[in-house]
Amino acid sequence: MKLHQSSPAGRNAFTGYGEGYVQVNGDRFDSSILVLPDAPVRAWEVATLAELDEPRVAELARLEVEIVLIGTGPALRFP
Numbered sequence: 001m002k003l004h005q006s007s008p009a010g011r012n013a014f015t016g017y018g019e020g021y022v023q024v025n026g027d028r029f030d031s032s033i034l035v036l037p038d039a040p041v042r043a044w045e046v047a048t049l050a051e052l053d054e055p056r057v058a059e060l061a062r063l064e065v066e067i068v069l070i071g072t073g074p075a076l077r078f079p
Helices: 056-061
Strands: 016-017 021-024 028-031
Touching: none
Parallel strands: none
Antiparallel strands: 016 021, 021 028
16 A cells, blocks of 8 residues: 555645744744635734734634634643
């Protein structure tokens, strides 16, 4: 059996990560981003958990996403 990596056309996929960065579709991002399945990756002005306030959570709610993944760096922290 041969296994082949594939990703659905037109959909975003996380392709790597490391200390201080994440890769989406092979592109490296070193700052906060919003990644939706089928929209361009875009910058997000939230850089720390302290900045995750009610208006920004409301922004996420308007996107009608099912899962929100928040990277908190090397230490596990809860919003």
